Amino acid sequence: MSESAVPLDTVELDPDVRLMREIKEGSALAFEELMARNQAKVHSLLAHFTGDRQMAEDLTQEVFLKVYKARETYEPSAKFSTWLYRIVHNLALNALRSRKRHPELLFGAAGKPSAAGQSGVFSMEETIAAKSALTPTRRLDKKESQAVVRAAIESLGDRQREALLLHRFEGMNYQQIADVMELTPQAVKSLLCRARLALRDILQPYIEEGRLSE
Amino acid sequence: MNDPHDDAALPRNDSHEADPAPLDVWNASPDETTALEMNAVNDPDDEILTAYLDGELSEEELSRIEERLDRDPALSARLDKLRTAGKLLESLETIPLNERLTASTMEMLSAFVQREIKAERKKQTRRHLIALAIFAAVGALAFLIGSFAVGRLWPPHRAASEKDMPIVARLESLEIVGDYEFLTALNDAKLFAEENSARPVPDGGSTDKTSEKTPDKQSKKMPVPSALPPQSAPVRPPDQTEMFLLNMRFQRLTGAEKKKYRKLYRQIDLAPNRNELLTLLDLVGRWFWYDLHETERYAYWQTPSSERLAEIKRLRSESDRPANSDDGSAAPPIPGGKRGEGGPFAPADRRPSGFTRGGKESRRGGYPPRDLRPSLPTELRGERLDDIGDELFTFARKNYKDGFGDKKKEEILFEFISERGVDSFVNRLSDAGKTYLATMDEEQKIRLIGLLILVELHEKQFRMRVRDDDRSRDDLSGPNRAPNDRAPNNRMPNDRTPPPGRYAGPDTPNAGFYWKTESTRELAETLKKLPQAKRDELLSLPDEEMYSQLLILHWGFDPKQGTPPAGPSKGGDRLPPGNRGERWEKDVPRENPRENPRAEPSDQKRDNPRNEMPEPTDSWKRFLDEKKGSAQPSAVTSAPDPT
Numbered sequence: 001m002s003e004s005a006v007p008l009d010t011v012e013l014d015p016d017v018r019l020m021r022e023i024k025e026g027s028a029l030a031f032e033e034l035m036a037r038n039q040a041k042v043h044s045l046l047a048h049f050t051g052d053r054q055m056a057e058d059l060t061q062e063v064f065l066k067v068y069k070a071r072e073t074y075e076p077s078a079k080f081s082t083w084l085y086r087i088v089h090n091l092a093l094n095a096l097r098s099r100k101r102h103p104e105l106l107f108g109a110a111g112k113p114s115a116a117g118q119s120g121v122f123s124m125e126e127t128i129a130a131k132s133a134l135t136p137t138r139r140l141d142k143k144e145s146q147a148v149v150r151a152a153i154e155s156l157g158d159r160q161r162e163a164l165l166l167h168r169f170e171g172m173n174y175q176q177i178a179d180v181m182e183l184t185p186q187a188v189k190s191l192l193c194r195a196r197l198a199l200r201d202i203l204q205p206y207i208e209e210g211r212l213s214e
Numbered sequence: 215m216n217d218p219h220d221d222a223a224l225p226r227n228d229s230h231e232a233d234p235a236p237l238d239v240w241n242a243s244p245d246e247t248t249a250l251e252m253n254a255v256n257d258p259d260d261e262i263l264t265a266y267l268d269g270e271l272s273e274e275e276l277s278r279i280e281e282r283l284d285r286d287p288a289l290s291a292r293l294d295k296l297r298t299a300g301k302l303l304e305s306l307e308t309i310p311l312n313e314r315l316t317a318s319t320m321e322m323l324s325a326f327v328q329r330e331i332k333a334e335r336k337k338q339t340r341r342h343l344i345a346l347a348i349f350a351a352v353g354a355l356a357f358l359i360g361s362f363a364v365g366r367l368w369p370p371h372r373a374a375s376e377k378d379m380p381i382v383a384r385l386e387s388l389e390i391v392g393d394y395e396f397l398t399a400l401n402d403a404k405l406f407a408e409e410n411s412a413r414p415v416p417d418g419g420s421t422d423k424t425s426e427k428t429p430d431k432q433s434k435k436m437p438v439p440s441a442l443p444p445q446s447a448p449v450r451p452p453d454q455t456e457m458f459l460l461n462m463r464f465q466r467l468t469g470a471e472k473k474k475y476r477k478l479y480r481q482i483d484l485a486p487n488r489n490e491l492l493t494l495l496d497l498v499g500r501w502f503w504y505d506l507h508e509t510e511r512y513a514y515w516q517t518p519s520s521e522r523l524a525e526i527k528r529l530r531s532e533s534d535r536p537a538n539s540d541d542g543s544a545a546p547p548i549p550g551g552k553r554g555e556g557g558p559f560a561p562a563d564r565r566p567s568g569f570t571r572g573g574k575e576s577r578r579g580g581y582p583p584r585d586l587r588p589s590l591p592t593e594l595r596g597e598r599l600d601d602i603g604d605e606l607f608t609f610a611r612k613n614y615k616d617g618f619g620d621k622k623k624e625e626i627l628f629e630f631i632s633e634r635g636v637d638s639f640v641n642r643l644s645d646a647g648k649t650y651l652a653t654m655d656e657e658q659k660i661r662l663i664g665l666l667i668l669v670e671l672h673e674k675q676f677r678m679r680v681r682d683d684d685r686s687r688d689d690l691s692g693p694n695r696a697p698n699d700r701a702p703n704n705r706m707p708n709d710r711t712p713p714p715g716r717y718a719g720p721d722t723p724n725a726g727f728y729w730k731t732e733s734t735r736e737l738a739e740t741l742k743k744l745p746q747a748k749r750d751e752l753l754s755l756p757d758e759e760m761y762s763q764l765l766i767l768h769w770g771f772d773p774k775q776g777t778p779p780a781g782p783s784k785g786g787d788r789l790p791p792g793n794r795g796e797r798w799e800k801d802v803p804r805e806n807p808r809e810n811p812r813a814e815p816s817d818q819k820r821d822n823p824r825n826e827m828p829e830p831t832d833s834w835k836r837f838l839d840e841k842k843g844s845a846q847p848s849a850v851t852s853a854p855d856p857t
Contacts, residue, residue, distance in 0.1 A: 015484045022377060022480075028327075029477060032320060039319075040311050047309035057312055061319045068323055142305070149302050167268065168303050174270050193256045193264040200299040207298055 016080035023071045035064055042088055045169045049092055049162060051154050059095055063087050085180040096158055152202040160195035163188055263293050267300055381479045382464045383452055387499030394481040397491060399523055405530045406497045455738040462761050503733040510589055586669050593650035594666055597643045602670050606630055631660055639663045740768045
């Protein structure tokens, strides 16, 4: 019951870290709360990353199950989000690798629709609409613009896409992204640079023609 | 470093090679893009511009690039293109979550946990069998070893876990508030704004989002959220004895109650205005336990949850009401509830009327007394028992003409009701009051009539004083009589007789005269004032028994003995509601923790027997023996001689 202040890193003040401590003690309530705090972000990131909503849901569940299974080994030596997104990173890449081994199940890779299109984040109609947006006839509306941007992101390499999404959705800095993806900050910087350049190259024609709305 | 996944880590690849021909992003295969992205080399300017847009440049780099951008329009144009493309990322929407996802994940997790529990049970069974085998093999020594081993398997009973310590420390406040919505409503109502303004932060907790982005830049140390508020907090944190008792109260909660308070505390802990809410919690607890009359606390517990905020508003507005005085001017505050000189009717004196106030400066002094009538059930608020003070005075004169001695005031009051029969008081009520009480049993009627009498006495500022050592100055003053201002130790009676109500303990039925109105601090005072031997004996008991015995010593009443016998009885046999051993008069002023909860408890004055807890009275012992139905003396008689 010491009442004196003890210096501590800001990590200890992370609510998710405190929740993880309680989860280690066996609190289901804390786990439910942790999920409520993080699930939506994880799901959204996975959906954009994989381009497949169903896969994103499955992976989201897997992520949190892994969080629970690994609770005993969790140490608050880093931010919780770093630890969490490392799990996301590994599960997502494994899932993509597995998907690539079965190309007939692919959808949306490099913008190519397939028979499995119905389970994707982006319906066949959206992708066709994105493709049709190549014809310079009119300014794209918001939905079409989103589809073009999504398609552009999907066309990026897995790592570029992941780095970009971690930066965009989670607001992570280079160091944090490096921790998640097990790279150096310089490598992350390079990845993001190439991702932005690629996006620029894909989207610049639309921008120059005034067809894309920001 | 954590490696929670069993998947092979992907290799690091920092090598760079020249970038080949531009990629046909719509038609390239995934493998091609992966290989290319890992091996490409970027234009240094592009990397710097990207880092500039991402806010990842050092100050020196920042100033250099900005300088260049000012000088180089081409570079600036490249930046604009990158920026525009990047801005389009902002249009990426959050993909909505399937509502069933959380539920299905929890279901999967439950199945997983069930499997874990089964596996753990099997392991424990194996461990138990091994322990038994050891016991059998090495006899007494094995039993000691095995006991130790077995003991390690079970969690400790008495101590709360570290994570529960903040909840234990604030348990009394959490019980008052109940749920997070109520606390936030209370915060929004700003009923404690005055005390809460310009208060030091309870602890240094902060959930500043900016620290999440760049933790390496947040080099300043933040104080750890401790289990207890620091010394600078508005309320003195519980000391060790109080924490011990609070912990026991916590352990006595049901699982659902513990879960409720844990959830509540967690919600507060995660709230953006965490510090504000914690301070409010402490202030509410302090106000409730030390500023409210016991009757008001009792009334609060009876109030439906939906009306409690209004009840607090009412009580707060009552305390803010300036007191009247003889000359009509507002009464100055009375610091620390210290007993003043002279009598309450003296113009120079602004003593609080009827009861002492603790903690903050009392804002009331003199009279009229605080309105306690709303503490009565609605059906009885309009009832009067005229001349009740005179009747009580007559009763006391007749039965205690030689002084009250060690008789407790509450015993006298209930002897008074018993002698006349509770129905004699009920018959004096209006038809509505009679109808209300007609549905109740004897015990409930006694409780409510007792409460009504107390309110009446309070309103009439009934005073009764007795001095044991100076019979010539005995003064059983009747109602509205001015006291003898010159009498030394002219002390106003403590009319804080706890009205009966419910007992919050999990194993005690909602009956009897006991109910939870003592604060842990008061219980701790009782514990500290026990003789060392008695204290050691008490602490050696199992938790449940120890707590029960402490309550007996505190209130002079064993709640587990149930209700007193129904029907009128001769005075002395009816078990009165407990009190803290307060007397109408003491020759040695005793600091009341209610008056100054900030004060550390005084050391036990062993040389002053009045500071020891009194022996139970004969009437109580007889009652307990009757209830037990045996000739053996009650458990309380085994209490050691307090001297």
